[in-house]
Amino acid sequence: MTKSFFLFISLVIFSLSLSAQNMYRVKADKLNVRATNSPTSKVVGSIKQDENVLVLDSADAKYFKIRVNNGEGFVSKEYLVKIPSQAKPVPVTTPVAVAVPSVTKDSSSIILFAVVALILITILYFAFKYGKHNKFLISFSTIIILIIGYFCYVTFLKQKTVSGTFATSVDTQYNSFNFKSKDSVTVKDVYNDSLFTVKYVIDGDIIKLYDQQNSILLLIRDENTLIGEGFTRGTFIKK
Structure with missing residues (x-):
């Protein structure tokens, strides 16, 4: 029984040592895990940057076979860097949901629209004052100013929506x-x-x-x- 116990301990130590020698760290922002060692293979998962992975097979020239939570997969060796056996593993942190920031209103757009509106009202005032006997000039000026005012409103003030x-x-x-x-x-x-x-x-x-x-x-x-x-x-x- 004693010999069996020491044999078991030796196997465990050997396995841990072997695992440490095959630990790699992800250096890409997001590394895709594929079903086979082919760039066209189905993506079955992904690994975030700086996470550690255990490489099971490094014989392929371009893809490593790795251990993942739900089984095994293949990743491009280009985005992995070997971890020295004495290096301290990087702790895996729990992902934190990103809070959506509030969008602050840009007052410069309102100011610019107000300036344009003031200019258009001034032009319309002089058109009525000096062209009161020319109905065509007044009508044409009014239509042009209203069109310009509408496009300024759409450009500077109207909130865009999608659905x-x-x-x-x-x-x-x-x-x-x-x-x-x-x-x-x-x-x-x-x-x-x-x-x-x-x-x-x-x-x-x-x-x-x-x-x-x-x-x-x-x-x-x-x-x-x-x-x-x-x-x-x-x-x-x-x-």
Whole structure:
């Protein structure tokens, strides 16, 4: 029994030593875990930067087989750096949800609109004063000033809004955005085959979405088109 106990302890120590020699740290912002050692293989998960992973097989020239919580997977060796056996492991922190900041109103837009409105009213006043016998001039001036005033209002003061579902045919992680209310949107993640709902704010022409890991930015081109960058690269058209 004593020999068996010492043999068991030796095996445990050997396994820990072997694991320490095969520990790597992720150096990418977000490293995708694939089902096989192919760049076209299905993404089955992801690992955040500075997390440690156990490499099970490093024989492949481009991909390492690693241990993950729900089994095994493959990652690109380009984004891993070996941890020396004596190095202290980096603690894994619990992800913290990102708070959506409040959007402060830009008073400069209001001031600029007020200045433009004052100029237009002044022009209209002189048009009525000196052109009161010329109905065509007064009508034409009034129409032009009202059109300019409307476009200034839309440009400087009117708050942009989005609603409905916007989708893209491009191969990107976030495939569609369903804006159900004025502050929440449901996002389709095709890499993880899931849906999640997050808060969003509109700052000028930019929609800012916040989840636990990423900041998602979308540019409002018009009421039917959104432009995404990074994880959301592509053109999203309203259905």
